[in-house]
Amino acid sequence: xxxQMQVKGLMFDPYNNAYIVVLRDxxxxxxxxxxxxxxxxxxxxxxxxxxxPPRPMTHDFMKSLLDAYNAKVISVVITDLSEHTxxxxxxxxxxxxxxxxxxxxxxxxxxxxxxxxPVFANDSVITKQSSEELEQWLENLKPEDFxxxxx
Amino acid sequence: MSAVDxxxxxxxxxxxxxxxxxxxxxxxxxxxxxxxxxxxxxFPIWVGAAxxxxxxxxxxxxxxxxxxxxxxxxxxxxxxxxxxxxxxxxDVKSSTYYAMVYVAxxxxxxxxxxxxxxxxxxxxxxPCPIYITQxxxxxxxxxxxxxWLAKLESKDIGTPEVQET
Numbered sequence: 001x002x003x004q005m006q007v008k009g010l011m012f013d014p015y016n017n018a019y020i021v022v023l024r025d026x027x028x029x030x031x032x033x034x035x036x037x038x039x040x041x042x043x044x045x046x047x048x049x050x051x052x053p054p055r056p057m058t059h060d061f062m063k064s065l066l067d068a069y070n071a072k073v074i075s076v077v078i079t080d081l082s083e084h085t086x087x088x089x090x091x092x093x094x095x096x097x098x099x100x101x102x103x104x105x106x107x108x109x110x111x112x113x114x115x116x117x118p119v120f121a122n123d124s125v126i127t128k129q130s131s132e133e134l135e136q137w138l139e140n141l142k143p144e145d146f147x148x149x150x151x
Numbered sequence: 152m153s154a155v156d157x158x159x160x161x162x163x164x165x166x167x168x169x170x171x172x173x174x175x176x177x178x179x180x181x182x183x184x185x186x187x188x189x190x191x192x193x194f195p196i197w198v199g200a201a202x203x204x205x206x207x208x209x210x211x212x213x214x215x216x217x218x219x220x221x222x223x224x225x226x227x228x229x230x231x232x233x234x235x236x237x238x239x240x241x242d243v244k245s246s247t248y249y250a251m252v253y254v255a256x257x258x259x260x261x262x263x264x265x266x267x268x269x270x271x272x273x274x275x276x277x278p279c280p281i282y283i284t285q286x287x288x289x290x291x292x293x294x295x296x297x298x299w300l301a302k303l304e305s306k307d308i309g310t311p312e313v314q315e316t
Contacts, residue, residue, distance in 0.1 A: 062224050
């Protein structure tokens with residue numbers, strides 16, 4: 001089973017000096033945090049805030065390549081969590097065939113946002129995540145922590 | 152892109168990535184390109200730290216546990232049978248270089264606008280040749296460059312400029 005998730009925002013995690021992409025399901029019952037690096041966070045942030053950079057950033061280029069041959073991103077799925085690393089799949093449609101490409105969730109999300117493609121998470125990932133200690137830490141976060149990217 | 156803008160083969164000079172330098176005190180890297188034919192010329196391009204690291208990973212042929220962004224681009228190309236033919240640093244405006252990535256699929260060629268850092272990162276992974284147009288080579292800024300590079304290199308190999316006694 002997979003659940004559609006909305007990209008709610010980005011937070012800075014000062015303990016790990018990293019950023020967290022926060023995904024929530026539509027009923028707001030599940031939350032999936034994904035730790036990403038600074039440049040990956042920047043790529044996601046630009047899309048969330050509808051910033052058009054003067055030059056194409058890496059994921060803009062990625063989308064240009066797909067656009068050049070009319071390949072469409074149908075959806076992305078956060079598929080697995082192992083050793084604290086998430087795995088994602090990008091589903092593409094090209095010339096009536098579907099292709100599935102392995103990716104990091106940060107790349108998958110950055111591309112999905114630029115392609116207006118839905119983001120899904122495997123239910124197993126959401127369950128695993130909520131069973132970990134960080135749930136409590138996230139519960140203690142205040143709304144103001146969900147600000148714009150601090151960079 | 153109109154046909155007039157497409158650089159002709161004779162206008163292109165092939166370069167390779169020679170090394171990546173870290174600039175002290177700032178969050179930037181310098182990608183040093185050198186002439187592929189061995190002629191003495193280096194062409195530095197300032198890029199962000201993340202972009203520099205992406206190039207360095209490819210230059211050092213490091214295998215990362217998960218595909219990095221440019222590995223993903225290469226993976227898309229492989230899945231869709233797109234050939235990355237060459238990248239060309241084709242323009243410079245206000246000290247910003249502009250690159251073009253030439254791709255082909257079943258004889259259909261496309262040119263995609265890119266930052267040089269993305270183009271070079273992809274070229275190393277494809278792999279495909281990196282060219283600079285004669286026009287860009289003529290118009291580049293070289294002020295104090297050699298002296299500045301020499302200074303950086305001496306730092307790079309750990310020789311202090313002033314030794315304490």
